[in-house]
Amino acid sequence: xxxxxxxxxxxxxxxxxxxxxxxxxxxxxxxxxxxxxxxxxxxxxxxxxxxxxxxxxxxxxxxxxxxxxxxxxxxxxxxxxxxxxxxxxxxxxxxxxxxxxxxxxxxxxxxxxxxxxxxxxxxxxxxxxxxxxxxxxxxxxxxxxxxxxxxxxxxxxxxxxxxxxxxxxxxxxxxxxxxxxxxxxxx
Numbered sequence: 001x002x003x004x005x006x007x008x009x010x011x012x013x014x015x016x017x018x019x020x021x022x023x024x025x026x027x028x029x030x031x032x033x034x035x036x037x038x039x040x041x042x043x044x045x046x047x048x049x050x051x052x053x054x055x056x057x058x059x060x061x062x063x064x065x066x067x068x069x070x071x072x073x074x075x076x077x078x079x080x081x082x083x084x085x086x087x088x089x090x091x092x093x094x095x096x097x098x099x100x101x102x103x104x105x106x107x108x109x110x111x112x113x114x115x116x117x118x119x120x121x122x123x124x125x126x127x128x129x130x131x132x133x134x135x136x137x138x139x140x141x142x143x144x145x146x147x148x149x150x151x152x153x154x155x156x157x158x159x160x161x162x163x164x165x166x167x168x169x170x171x172x173x174x175x176x177x178x179x180x181x182x183x184x185x186x187x
Contacts, residue, residue, distance in 0.1 A: 025161050029153070036149050036170055039142040040088055043173065046135040047095060051079050053131060054102070057124045061108055061115060071108060074101040092173055102128075139173045146170040 078101040082094040150169045153162035
């Protein structure tokens with residue numbers, strides 16, 4: 001075999017290996033990005049479940065605390081912002097507002113002992129608590145997927161391919177700033 005043929009054969013093998021490697025990395029990136037999107041869809045699913053529970057909870061509380069109109073308006077506005085948010089970042093921001101408004105609604109129950117004893121209210125509060133736990137679980141899973149994605153697209157040589165494809169870091173679902181405040185308990 002001629003030396004030039006051997007050199008061409010070696011170059012061809014190297015090119016084939018590089019192409020196979022790039023295809024493999026591309027497929028891995030696509031799988032990971034799809035996983036992040038799927039995890040976010042699960043967060044949205046649980047946020048929607050909570051948004052669906054809220055009108056029932058509000059109507060139950062309204063029967064006991066009709067004069068607390070500002071709380072009800074704030075919840076309706078926050079829920080509308082959450083349902084109207086288009087991007088994960090906008091949904092995260094709207095969710096923080098809804099968390100705050102729900103906290104004020106649930107605090108109302110302390111002022112109305114008969115509301116705390118209402119079976120519909122207690123059932124809805126339990127469902128909401130269960131949904132909050134599901135949301136926390138899905139947030140954690142989403143953040144794990146984002147962490148894996150962000151780490152992968154920053155590693156060499158995948159970062160070169162990711163940059164060529166325009167792939168960017170994803171945003172973590174972080175706690176609302178109000179969640180960092182210590183709640184005030186008064187007796």
